[in-house]
Amino acid sequence: xxxxxxxxxxxxxxxxxxxxxxxxxxxxxxxxxxxxxxxxxxxxxxxxxxxxxxxxxxxxxxxxxxxxxxxxxxxxxxxxxxxxxxxxxxxxxxxxxxxxxxxxxxxxxxxxxxxxxxxxxxxxxxxxxxxxxxxxxxxxxxxxxxxxxxxxxxxxxxxxxxxxxxxxxxxxxxxxxxxxxxxxxxxxxxxxxxxxxxxxxxxxxxxxxxxxxxxxxxxxxxxxxxxxxxxxxxxxxxxxxxxxxxxxxxxxxxxxxxxxxxxxxxxxxxxxxxxxxxxxxxxxxxxxxxxxxxxxxxxxxxxxxxxxxxxxxxxxxxxxxxxxxxxxxxxxxxxxxxxxxxxxxxxxxxxxxxxxxxxxxxxxxxxxxxxxxxxxxxxxxxxxxxxxxxxxxxxxxxxxxxxxxxxxxxxxxxxxxxxxxxxxxxxx
Amino acid sequence: xxxxxxxxxxxxxxxxxxxxxxxxxxxxxxxxxxxxxxxxxxxxxxxxxxxxxxxxxxxxxxxxxxxxxxxxxxxxxxxxxxxxxxxxxxxxxxxxxxxxxxxxxxxxxxxxxxxxxxxxxxxxxxxxxxxxxxxxxxxxxxxxxxxxxxxxxxxxxxxxxxxxxxxxxxxxxxxxxxxxxxxxxxxxxxxxxxxxxxxxxxxxxxxxxxxxxxxxxxxxxxxxxxxxxxxxxxxxxxxxxxxxxxxxxxxxxxxxxxxxxxxxxxxxxxxxxxxxxxxxxxxxxxxxxxxxxxxx
Numbered sequence: 001x002x003x004x005x006x007x008x009x010x011x012x013x014x015x016x017x018x019x020x021x022x023x024x025x026x027x028x029x030x031x032x033x034x035x036x037x038x039x040x041x042x043x044x045x046x047x048x049x050x051x052x053x054x055x056x057x058x059x060x061x062x063x064x065x066x067x068x069x070x071x072x073x074x075x076x077x078x079x080x081x082x083x084x085x086x087x088x089x090x091x092x093x094x095x096x097x098x099x100x101x102x103x104x105x106x107x108x109x110x111x112x113x114x115x116x117x118x119x120x121x122x123x124x125x126x127x128x129x130x131x132x133x134x135x136x137x138x139x140x141x142x143x144x145x146x147x148x149x150x151x152x153x154x155x156x157x158x159x160x161x162x163x164x165x166x167x168x169x170x171x172x173x174x175x176x177x178x179x180x181x182x183x184x185x186x187x188x189x190x191x192x193x194x195x196x197x198x199x200x201x202x203x204x205x206x207x208x209x210x211x212x213x214x215x216x217x218x219x220x221x222x223x224x225x226x227x228x229x230x231x232x233x234x235x236x237x238x239x240x241x242x243x244x245x246x247x248x249x250x251x252x253x254x255x256x257x258x259x260x261x262x263x264x265x266x267x268x269x270x271x272x273x274x275x276x277x278x279x280x281x282x283x284x285x286x287x288x289x290x291x292x293x294x295x296x297x298x299x300x301x302x303x304x305x306x307x308x309x310x311x312x313x314x315x316x317x318x319x320x321x322x323x324x325x326x327x328x329x330x331x332x333x334x335x336x337x338x339x340x341x342x343x344x345x346x347x348x349x350x351x352x353x354x355x356x357x358x359x360x361x362x363x364x365x366x367x368x369x370x371x372x373x374x375x376x377x378x379x380x381x382x383x384x385x386x387x388x389x390x391x392x393x394x395x396x397x398x399x400x401x402x403x404x405x406x407x408x409x410x411x412x413x414x415x416x417x418x419x420x421x422x423x424x425x426x427x428x
Numbered sequence: 429x430x431x432x433x434x435x436x437x438x439x440x441x442x443x444x445x446x447x448x449x450x451x452x453x454x455x456x457x458x459x460x461x462x463x464x465x466x467x468x469x470x471x472x473x474x475x476x477x478x479x480x481x482x483x484x485x486x487x488x489x490x491x492x493x494x495x496x497x498x499x500x501x502x503x504x505x506x507x508x509x510x511x512x513x514x515x516x517x518x519x520x521x522x523x524x525x526x527x528x529x530x531x532x533x534x535x536x537x538x539x540x541x542x543x544x545x546x547x548x549x550x551x552x553x554x555x556x557x558x559x560x561x562x563x564x565x566x567x568x569x570x571x572x573x574x575x576x577x578x579x580x581x582x583x584x585x586x587x588x589x590x591x592x593x594x595x596x597x598x599x600x601x602x603x604x605x606x607x608x609x610x611x612x613x614x615x616x617x618x619x620x621x622x623x624x625x626x627x628x629x630x631x632x633x634x635x636x637x638x639x640x641x642x643x644x645x646x647x648x649x650x651x652x653x654x655x656x657x658x659x660x661x662x663x664x665x666x667x668x669x670x671x672x673x674x675x676x677x678x679x680x681x682x683x684x685x686x687x688x689x690x691x692x693x694x695x696x697x698x699x700x701x702x703x704x705x706x707x708x709x710x711x712x713x714x715x716x717x718x719x720x721x722x723x724x
Binding site for chain 2: 071074077078096097100101102185186238239240242243244246247311381383384387390391394395398400409413416420424427
């Protein structure tokens with residue numbers, strides 16, 4: 001008798017458990033690897049939970065952060081267990097992944113669901129592409145400019161209403177705003193431009209000729225830019241400068257050097273609004289576009305996280321649904337306001353609520369719309385190119401190589417890398 | 429083999445099977461595969477693509493950074509390794525004295541070598557900071573204007589050598605053990621012949637502990653060639669490639685520049701160099717290494 005009851009109970013448990021797993025099997029779980037962390041990650045998770053997970057009965061997104069662990073994606077792809085969506089990919093890394101077939105082209109999905117490229121900033125839409133195919137969409141983007149501490153500028157006898165117009169004035173401001181102690185160490189840094197990839201563009205040069213697949217790091221204008229970067233050695237000894245910057249707080253923390261009063265000027269994107277509120281609401285700052293030698297200030301460098309689908313994902317359709325949602329107007333607006341970033345959709349960027357939450361958009365929207373807006377170099381051997389460029393910059397600043405020589409060397413080496421890569425891609 | 433022997437053999441293999449499988453799957457297989465990959469272009473996200481000897485040819489003939497990384501590594505080998513061997517030995521001799529509380533002293537000097545590498549690297553980055561770090565602060569008490577250390581291409585490698593010397597406790601312990609093994613009678617006999625401190629050192633101590641010096645030398649060479657964790661944290665290879673060591677350059681190629689095949693070729697060249705150096709040292713060891721257990 002007891003054996004029968006036991007048998008019945010077990011059968012019942014078995015039936016119930018089967019049905020309950022069937023009920024859960026209806027929702028497809030997809031994994032999303034994001035590059036955001038800290039408070040931005042919390043905001044993002046909330047937006048995804050409320051706007052997507054709770055609203056959809058067929059897909060559930062699990063958000064995992066991979067703060068600065070690009071190699072994790074590599075290992076995951078190689079091991080056959082990649083995430084279904086990954087946004088820890090910068091616009092500049094897109095080409096590397098696309099060229100090696102690590103991510104899926106999205107053109108069919110875009111056509112099927114009628115996503116209009118004209119809704120997005122044109123140059124941004126270009127940055128979603130490699131070799132004529134679209135590989136990503138974005139929920140945020142950022143345009144960069146230079147910010148300055150109004151009080152420090154006034155104290156140095158400069159006029160905050162007329163920030164530097166050209167490279168000469170920038171040098172002048174930087175020198176006047178830098179304060180040294182009696183041992184010659186830097187106490188407050190006025191400004192030091194860095195990043196030959198950025199400044200080469202501001203001087204009118206290009207680092208990569210996409211049509212002819214030529215590396216142009218030794219373009220005369222880029223060499224000029226390098227000379228300009230070198231010229232700051234006249235009042236900023238490279239070792240003292242390196243000593244000062246290595247002791248600064250983390251940019252992405254409350255010890256952010258600009259908001260902690262250690263730097264008079266620093267480069268930012270729209271996220272400065274959020275930083276100001278969080279790290280030092282009392283600091284008065286103002287902004288101006290990047291300067292150029294000619295005095296025309298309509299340049300900006302933009303970029304941000306790219307939402308892509310790795311090739312090994314087993315739920316590509318569901319992954320697309322998530323990407324489509326997060327790059328749609330409503331969630332995009334929420335994220336833009338939470339992170340104070342620029343929305344990739346033109347209409348969302350010009351929404352009065354967004355403009356009110358992110359006042360700096362008044363400066364950056366015209367730059368993105370009509371100015372010289374460019375993104376960082378996007379090509380298949382970008383990572384090595386950037387390492388070489390920054391090593392070249394370091395060698396020039398430390399007096400080991402002359403600007404032209406350093407850039408010539410980079411050009412030769414990376415051209416050879418690119419040629420080898422392209423040749424082998426043909427054979428594969 | 430008798431039945432008993434066969435049975436015991438079977439049990440023996442059964443017990444070491446987990447370790448054996450681990451060795452094959454996690455060590456032997458990757459080693460064999462890396463040899464294969466060294467002849468391919470392998471970006472990890474794509475299938476390996478056979479390129480024959482191209483990786484090796486490019487490394488040796490065209491890659492300037494490869495040679496720079498070798499140069500940097502040999503600098504550490506030529507300067508850092510002898511210093512650490514001598515420092516370890518001197519420390520061991522000091523700690524071999526019969527002084528009260530010697531056990532505490534030995535522990536203190538040994539501790540740094542067991543601290544996590546990444547944590548000590550970050551610690552030393554701060555100590556070496558030219559503006560706020562303790563090293564330059566202490567130097568300034570003596571009126572010395574300290575250099576830029578990790579921020580200066582000329583001083584970055586010496587800074588890393590100093591960082592490594594802090595962890596010399598590991599080798600020191602081994603020296604200590606062997607020092608205590610030197611028979612007292614030899615010292616007494618030498619003193620009877622009128623030998624002084626320095627002569628005792630050169631003619632008794634050094635020869636008697638030469639096997640340990642030999643061991644530390646070989647291990648030091650292997651370790652120096654693979655030196656890269658501290659550099660990755662402290663400098664990332666800069667400034668201006670002055671701390672781009674072989675292991676670090678290999679890492680960048682493998683995991684950041686999509687060239688796992690190229691990096692595998694680097695790994696096998698490293699193996700060859702290490703092997704040649706080790707064979708060389710073994711061959712010459714008969715001339716200076718004295719195993720006192722051999723002559724009975």
